[in-house]
Amino acid sequence: MAALVLNEEQQMLKDAAKGFLSESAPISQLRQLRDNRDEAGFSRELWQSMVEMGFVGTLMLEEFGGSAFGNVGMGQVFEQAGRNLSVAPLLSTAVIGVCALQLAGSTEQKQALLPAIAEGKLLTALAVDETPRHNPARVTTTAAPQGAGFVLNGHKSFVIDGHVADKLIVSARTAGDKNDRAGISLFLVDRQAAGVSVERTFMVDSRNAAIVRFDNVQVDASALLGEQGQGFEVLDKVLDVANAQLAAELLGIASQAFEVTVKYLQERKQFGVVLGSFQGLQHRCAHLFSELELVKSVVLKALAALDEGAEEASQLVSLAKAKSSEVAELATNEAVQMHGGMGMTDEFDVGLFMKRARAAQLLFGDYRYHADRFASLRGY
Amino acid sequence: MTDLHAFREETRAWLEENCPQSMRTPFTAEDEQCWGGRNFKFKSDDQRLWLERMAEKGWTAPDWPQEYGGGGLSNAECKVLREELARIKARPALSSFGVWMIGPAILKFGSEELKRQHLPPIVRGEIRWCQGYSEPGAGSDLAGLQTKAVDEGDHFIVNGQKIWTSYADKADWMFCLVRTNPEAKKQLGITLVLFDMATPGVSTRPIKLISGNSPFCESFLDNVRVEKNQVVGEINAGWTIAKYLLTHEREMIGGMGKTAAGQKTLPQVAVDAIGLDNGKLADGYLRSEVTRWELDARAFELTSERVLDEAKAGQGVGAASAMLKYYGTEVNKRRQELLVALRGSDALVWEGEAWKEGALPRTWLRSKGNSIEGGTSEIQLNVIARNILGLQ
Numbered sequence: 001m002a003a004l005v006l007n008e009e010q011q012m013l014k015d016a017a018k019g020f021l022s023e024s025a026p027i028s029q030l031r032q033l034r035d036n037r038d039e040a041g042f043s044r045e046l047w048q049s050m051v052e053m054g055f056v057g058t059l060m061l062e063e064f065g066g067s068a069f070g071n072v073g074m075g076q077v078f079e080q081a082g083r084n085l086s087v088a089p090l091l092s093t094a095v096i097g098v099c100a101l102q103l104a105g106s107t108e109q110k111q112a113l114l115p116a117i118a119e120g121k122l123l124t125a126l127a128v129d130e131t132p133r134h135n136p137a138r139v140t141t142t143a144a145p146q147g148a149g150f151v152l153n154g155h156k157s158f159v160i161d162g163h164v165a166d167k168l169i170v171s172a173r174t175a176g177d178k179n180d181r182a183g184i185s186l187f188l189v190d191r192q193a194a195g196v197s198v199e200r201t202f203m204v205d206s207r208n209a210a211i212v213r214f215d216n217v218q219v220d221a222s223a224l225l226g227e228q229g230q231g232f233e234v235l236d237k238v239l240d241v242a243n244a245q246l247a248a249e250l251l252g253i254a255s256q257a258f259e260v261t262v263k264y265l266q267e268r269k270q271f272g273v274v275l276g277s278f279q280g281l282q283h284r285c286a287h288l289f290s291e292l293e294l295v296k297s298v299v300l301k302a303l304a305a306l307d308e309g310a311e312e313a314s315q316l317v318s319l320a321k322a323k324s325s326e327v328a329e330l331a332t333n334e335a336v337q338m339h340g341g342m343g344m345t346d347e348f349d350v351g352l353f354m355k356r357a358r359a360a361q362l363l364f365g366d367y368r369y370h371a372d373r374f375a376s377l378r379g380y
Numbered sequence: 381m382t383d384l385h386a387f388r389e390e391t392r393a394w395l396e397e398n399c400p401q402s403m404r405t406p407f408t409a410e411d412e413q414c415w416g417g418r419n420f421k422f423k424s425d426d427q428r429l430w431l432e433r434m435a436e437k438g439w440t441a442p443d444w445p446q447e448y449g450g451g452g453l454s455n456a457e458c459k460v461l462r463e464e465l466a467r468i469k470a471r472p473a474l475s476s477f478g479v480w481m482i483g484p485a486i487l488k489f490g491s492e493e494l495k496r497q498h499l500p501p502i503v504r505g506e507i508r509w510c511q512g513y514s515e516p517g518a519g520s521d522l523a524g525l526q527t528k529a530v531d532e533g534d535h536f537i538v539n540g541q542k543i544w545t546s547y548a549d550k551a552d553w554m555f556c557l558v559r560t561n562p563e564a565k566k567q568l569g570i571t572l573v574l575f576d577m578a579t580p581g582v583s584t585r586p587i588k589l590i591s592g593n594s595p596f597c598e599s600f601l602d603n604v605r606v607e608k609n610q611v612v613g614e615i616n617a618g619w620t621i622a623k624y625l626l627t628h629e630r631e632m633i634g635g636m637g638k639t640a641a642g643q644k645t646l647p648q649v650a651v652d653a654i655g656l657d658n659g660k661l662a663d664g665y666l667r668s669e670v671t672r673w674e675l676d677a678r679a680f681e682l683t684s685e686r687v688l689d690e691a692k693a694g695q696g697v698g699a700a701s702a703m704l705k706y707y708g709t710e711v712n713k714r715r716q717e718l719l720v721a722l723r724g725s726d727a728l729v730w731e732g733e734a735w736k737e738g739a740l741p742r743t744w745l746r747s748k749g750n751s752i753e754g755g756t757s758e759i760q761l762n763v764i765a766r767n768i769l770g771l772q
Contacts, residue, residue, distance in 0.1 A: 003689040003692070003693065004682070004685055004686035004689045004690075005686075005689050005690055005693045005695065262769050262770075262771065265771060266770060266771065276765075276769075276770075276771035276772065277771070277772060279762070279765075281771070282761065282762065282765035282766070282769075282771045283758070283761040283762075283765065285764075285765055285769055285771060286706075286760075286761040286762075286764035286765045286768075286769065287706075287761065289703065289764055289768065289769060290703045290706055290707045290764070293683055293700075293703055293707075294676070294679040294680060294682075294683050294707070295679075296683075296686070297679060297682040297683040297685070297686040298678075298679045298682055300686065301682050301686075319675055319678055319679065322675055323675055323676075323679050371668070371671045371672065371675060372671070374671060374674070374675060375647075375660070375661075375667060375670070375671040375674075376659070376660070378647055378674070379647070379651075379659075380647045380650060380651055380656065380659075380660065380661050380667065380670070
């Protein structure tokens with residue numbers, strides 16, 4: 001196992017992401033997108049810049065136009081995106097789309113789609129959940145064989161970037177019962193195919209998610225991503241990568257909310273002294289600092305384990321997502337409380353960190369989901 | 381890299397040959413640790429053999445220079461050794477405040493004469509050390525210590541009382557903080573001295589704890605003669621060394637949050653105690669609590685690993701030891717509380733057959749001291765808030 005420190009290349013990527021995102025995708029941009037009810041929900045111009053910066057190809061093999069820099073590298077981008085509340089389809093496309101295609105795609109699928117992603121011309125979205133709480137094995141959407149292809153019926157919710165994606169990656173049941181892992185298949189479905197209806201929703205974090213309905217959607221056999229009935233194994237791996245990156249984002253959110261709060265406590269005066277001189281607040285901050293140190297370790301470890309293909313990678317990802325969710329919740333709650341009345345205002349940013357933290361926590365499983373998964377993987 | 385690979389192969393082969401089988405089993409009680417010293421009674425021939433063989437290679441202090449009896453290993457080689465020891469679940473050959481605390485301080489601050497006198501016996505486990513820091517009136521406010529050392533030319537005459545000296549009744553030597561300049565500002569007049577516990581005027585009395593055991597003592601120093609060549613570092617400049625030592629102590633105590641080699645993991649204890657139901661612990665509420673603990677414990681272990689890796693990479697981590705001490709002790713205390721909950725009334729048996737199951741109530745009660753000794757949790761939080769976060 002590599003040491004738990006960044007190597008030179010990863011550190012450079014982190015510095016680049018830090019400079020670029022604070023300049024090109026700061027919190028003010030999120031406010032602008034929100035206030036204008038922007039049609040895409042993100043800046044297409046920013047996306048092209050991210051392509052040029054190499055962020056979009058970070059996980060992609062070189063033969064398709066990427067840099068294969070790995071999860072630790074991508075994690076640095078996500079941590080900085082968390083600090084700036086930057087909005088872009090990085091997760092849905094550069095992480096999930098790329099991973100799913102590289103893991104399960106046929107040669108034709110990879111050659112057709114990956115270079116397009118690398119150039120910023122194609123967006124993907126993962127349509128997996130059907131219930132408000134994450135449960136990837138609970139699939140009632142059906143894909144019935146018809147001729148040489150399949151017919152899809154059902155619905156999906158919390159589909160991030162679903163309304164702008166060119167290709168939807170959809171889990172559907174080709175066999176088995178409601179909660180079986182076996183019998184789930186993955187399909188690549190055009191968002192604009194006949195029978196697909198996409199309802200955009202604005203979430204509490206001012207980002208978009210979609211409810212997608214499939215009404216007798218006909219797809220060719222070539223739409224199948226990976227082996228028929230074996231989709232869950234692919235999904236499990238893709239979700240591990242997505243959750244590790246979300247954990248990195250949550251680390252960025254929690255760290256930034258914490259640092260802003262400590263700074264506020266150093267400046268804001270009450271009773272004639274700075275708030276930071278009160279031991280009751282000092283101890284809560286010191287505890288939170290300790291928790292954040294733990295999150296840094298587990299996030300880095302999970303990212304590195306994915307890159308190394310470590311046997312316990314799934315365990316470490318669930319550890320990272322659980323711990324980062326727990327601490328991001330604490331950090332953003334404390335941030336609002338310690339800012340007092342100011343923390344309740346829209347003008348102060350801390351509320352925005354709280355809102356994004358909750359969405360990132362719940363997406364693909366929160367503390368409770370991943371604690372349970374961790375325990376099961378540990379055999380108890 | 382290939383050198384490291386070769387080192388791993390050699391180490392593995394050597395351990396296979398030299399670590400007795402009985403030293404590859406978990407401790408069943410705290411008193412099975414090997415502390416060494418003049419009066420140590422070995423529990424078995426294997427325990428003695430294991431210490432002798434490891435000491436011979438200098439691997440009881442693997443990163444110390446070979447000229448002082450250490451192993452002379454690089455950081456990377458030390459890590460390999462730790463991994464290989466963990467792989468065979470080897471018990472520590474030696475538990476030693478000499479290796480963990482005073483040895484590193486002598487290496488860093490001591491004269492050449494002190495190094496040659498004290499380090500090799502520490503490596504070989506011949507001399508057992510205790511720490512004379514706290515006093516009845518100077519606990520968390522350690523710099524307020526009053527034990528007086530009067531300068532008599534080539535030696536000091538020391539008078540005072542020390543408290544919470546772990547295993548002072550079993551120790552051979554004490555490293556002790558004394559006040560050499562009562563006029564100076566309180567941190568400035570302190571000196572770190574070393575003396576043999578057999579010196580006339582030194583007496584020690586155990587303090588019985590709520591656990592029923594007495595790892596701690598109070599020591600009385602009555603006109604104790606300490607030679608000046610037993611001063612570590614400069615006279616009146618002992619506070620810096622004291623803080624350096626405290627850092628090691630915090631890391632050591634914080635390290636208790638980690639599951640020791642060969643120790644049963646908490647989930648294993650839980651499964652043994654209450655069983656599985658469809659692959660999950662039969663008690664859903666306890667399952668959640670065990671999981672919450674394990675997530676924190678594993679995250680804490682990884683954080684200790686990261687802090688170590690960062691230190692090796694030359695990245696300063698500030699007052700990381702305060703954070704490790706604070707969190708590690710809290711994790712350990714929570715573990716002990718959960719063990720009591722999981723084992724139910726069996727955990728409360730003070731004497732009798734069930735007592736043999738790891739002397740649980742005593743370990744549980746002892747753990748309460750973890751967040752008091754070496755600076756309370758509240759002191760650690762103060763250190764983090766003030767020194768790292770700049771809140772004051």
